[in-house]
Amino acid sequence: MKHAACLLLTCGLAMAQTNNPVTNGGFETLDAKGFPVDWEPVGLEVKLTPEAHSGKNAILLHRPANADERRHETGLNRVWKMDSGERGKMLTVAKGGLRFWYKVKQADPDVVMKMNVIAMDKRPFEGCGVPRPFYQVPRKHFGDGQWHEGVLAFDFSENTRFEWLQVSPRITGPGDTEWLIDDLRWVESVGPLPHTISLKSYKRLDGSLQLRCLMTNSGDVPLTAGSVTLSLPEPLRLDGTPAKQDVRKLAPDMFEVASWNIKGQPQPGAVAVAQFTASGKTVEVTCSFEAALDWVQFQTQRNVLWPGQEMDVDLVAYNRGDAIFPRIDLNISLPPELELVGALPKTLGNVPPWSKGKVQFRVRAKLQTSAALLRCQWQIPGGRGDEFLSEVAVGANPDLQNEDQPGVECKSFAIRFPRSSFGHSIGWVYAKGDPERLVGVIPNLGRLVTTSTPKDGIPLVASKAEMLDSGEAIGATRGDGIRFTIDPKILARAGFPGPMYVDCLSADVERAKANQLITCRITAPAPKEGTLLALDGPQLTTLVGGKDEALAPGMEWLVGGEDSSNDNVIKYDHPHRLRWRPHPHLVTVPMLSVRRKDVLAAVFWHPRAKWN
Numbered sequence: 272m273k274h275a276a277c278l279l280l281t282c283g284l285a286m287a288q289t290n291n292p293v294t295n296g297g298f299e300t301l302d303a304k305g306f307p308v309d310w311e312p313v314g315l316e317v318k319l320t321p322e323a324h325s326g327k328n329a330i331l332l333h334r335p336a337n338a339d340e341r342r343h344e345t346g347l348n349r350v351w352k353m354d355s356g357e358r359g360k361m362l363t364v365a366k367g368g369l370r371f372w373y374k375v376k377q378a379d380p381d382v383v384m385k386m387n388v389i390a391m392d393k394r395p396f397e398g399c400g401v402p403r404p405f406y407q408v409p410r411k412h413f414g415d416g417q418w419h420e421g422v423l424a425f426d427f428s429e430n431t432r433f434e435w436l437q438v439s440p441r442i443t444g445p446g447d448t449e450w451l452i453d454d455l456r457w458v459e460s461v462g463p464l465p466h467t468i469s470l471k472s473y474k475r476l477d478g479s480l481q482l483r484c485l486m487t488n489s490g491d492v493p494l495t496a497g498s499v500t501l502s503l504p505e506p507l508r509l510d511g512t513p514a515k516q517d518v519r520k521l522a523p524d525m526f527e528v529a530s531w532n533i534k535g536q537p538q539p540g541a542v543a544v545a546q547f548t549a550s551g552k553t554v555e556v557t558c559s560f561e562a563a564l565d566w567v568q569f570q571t572q573r574n575v576l577w578p579g580q581e582m583d584v585d586l587v588a589y590n591r592g593d594a595i596f597p598r599i600d601l602n603i604s605l606p607p608e609l610e611l612v613g614a615l616p617k618t619l620g621n622v623p624p625w626s627k628g629k630v631q632f633r634v635r636a637k638l639q640t641s642a643a644l645l646r647c648q649w650q651i652p653g654g655r656g657d658e659f660l661s662e663v664a665v666g667a668n669p670d671l672q673n674e675d676q677p678g679v680e681c682k683s684f685a686i687r688f689p690r691s692s693f694g695h696s697i698g699w700v701y702a703k704g705d706p707e708r709l710v711g712v713i714p715n716l717g718r719l720v721t722t723s724t725p726k727d728g729i730p731l732v733a734s735k736a737e738m739l740d741s742g743e744a745i746g747a748t749r750g751d752g753i754r755f756t757i758d759p760k761i762l763a764r765a766g767f768p769g770p771m772y773v774d775c776l777s778a779d780v781e782r783a784k785a786n787q788l789i790t791c792r793i794t795a796p797a798p799k800e801g802t803l804l805a806l807d808g809p810q811l812t813t814l815v816g817g818k819d820e821a822l823a824p825g826m827e828w829l830v831g832g833e834d835s836s837n838d839n840v841i842k843y844d845h846p847h848r849l850r851w852r853p854h855p856h857l858v859t860v861p862m863l864s865v866r867r868k869d870v871l872a873a874v875f876w877h878p879r880a881k882w883n
Contacts, residue, residue: 298453326453332442339444347439356393367459367460369457370422371452372452387405389439395437471483484547486529488521501515504543506536542557543558564622568587575812589622590623601615609635610637643663681777681788687701695716697712698809712811721804723765733756737753737754739751744788
């Protein structure tokens with residue numbers, strides 16, 4: 272009886288293999304060149320290996336580290352010829368599943384290994400208009416040296432263009448990878464297959480962490496109702512959501528999402544695990560928390576000082592990762608025109624996820640200069656580093672100047688340009704009223720970048736300032752104010768022809784409610800073609816204290832310490848949202864406006880100047 276049972280089982284296996292549409296799925300039958308019949312290689316390094324799951328042979332797909340650079344594919348196909356009208360060795364089954372065994376000997380973390388089945392039309396060509404069902408090797412199997420079974424389901428039975436089925440494993444991405452495949456077989460049904468697509472971290476509106484697990488039934492039979500359970504690394508804790516959550520019954524290709532609110536901040540490399548259990552099967556997915564430094568910069572309290580004046584300097588780093596950024600080493604140096612008050616920070620550490628971290632130091636201005644550079648070299652221990660600069664000007668104290676200092680004014684504000692030891696360049700902006708208040712500053716008269724200057728250019732400084740009556744003003748017929756003559760030595764350093772004039776004029780405009788404007792115009796001979804890289808006009812900066820709110824191009828609304836708005840952007844259906852230049856029938860939207868307490872500073876497109 273035992274012998275008879277064994278014979279019956281052997282016959283059954285032989286019949287199943289004979290009827291398997293994936294002929295030579297174990298790669299045991301070879302052609303004259305020693306390659307498995309019914310299969311063809313894709314790429315250069317596809318070969319047999321005796322390291323098989325069963326039998327004598329398996330296929331080894333080897334993707335070398337430089338395959339991406341050489342634009343090589345790595346994979347395997349059933350024998351076929353495009354546009355031949357012939358099936359070749361492709362399958363004729365339109366529905367069912369594919370089971371196979373695989374082992375990953377080694378793999379780069381960024382590599383993707385997929386077993387695809389592809390619906391082909393009668394050309395043949397991938398022209399059925401449907402995506403490829405696939406099984407993707409999970410990262411936890413990379414390099415573990417174990418054989419694993421992969422399973423995928425497909426159903427093209429209702430696709431009128433379907434003719435044949437191609438079986439196509441592929442490796443994509445950079446990095447040296449070895450993938451072994453063996454014992455491919457078609458099955459009529461794969462049954463219910465719980466599958467976890469992803470476990471990802473998200474930032475909630477209050478800045479805290481949320482984890483979301485996306486699940487599906489990748490089989491061809493409905494999944495029974497099940498559950499998903501989350502395990503957290505220290506020091507993370509659940510915040511009002513249970514670790515175990517119910518998952519409803521899922522039909523094939525139906526999706527479900529579970530979410531958990533989390534307290535605490537993950538350490539780099541910490542891993543959360545979600546386990547999805549349904550129909551007696553359990554699968555898991557992980558989320559590895561990583562820090563990611565986006566930028567490091569100086570944020571100065573002011574960018575213009577006078578001798579004896581002090582300011583705080585923040586060194587700020589932004590971490591766009593979902594784990595704490597542990598440490599950045601700093602090497603900060605000051606120019607001779609500034610002196611340190613206190614101590615310089617040496618490190619910046621524990622930057623929270625999706626947030627900024629900062630350290631602060633204080634400096635005092637000593638000597639006047641049109642441009643002094645703060646420098647910082649930063650380095651991630653064992654990682655990348657860089658250097659960045661911040662420019663500060665030190666000029667004459669406007670409060671100590673006499674009433675004859677050059678200036679220009681309109682009804683709402685005035686700009687005064689006291690002479691510094693290096694010339695005229697700094698303009699102090701005062702809001703009129705009782706009392707008059709200092710609200711902003713113009714650091715220089717502009718910036719010139721040529722092929723002869725450093726890449727950041729040099730600031731424009733005037734050697735002479737004189738009153739200008741009835742000058743040509745932008746958007747108006749004439750205006751009165753000041754003409755600055757740029758220092759010829761600066762132009763010579765830049766290899767730029769002179770003379771160059773900067774005219775700041777107060778101009779009257781008829782038939783306008785705000786009928787006085789301060790305009791700026793720069794005139795100079797045309798330089799040699801190809802030598803001028805950039806010519807910036809004067810810029811206006813608001814003074815100490817930061818902003819309460821700001822409105823930027825595209826109607827992006829910023830509040831408090833925001834650099835970019837995520838949650839306060841004006842609604843997408845706002846009728847004026849995309850107005851970036853004057854409209855003849857609507858209120859002009861400012862290019863940029865900043866409010867601090869009761870003072871609003873704004874830069875507009877000139878309503879009577881050509882916008883381009």
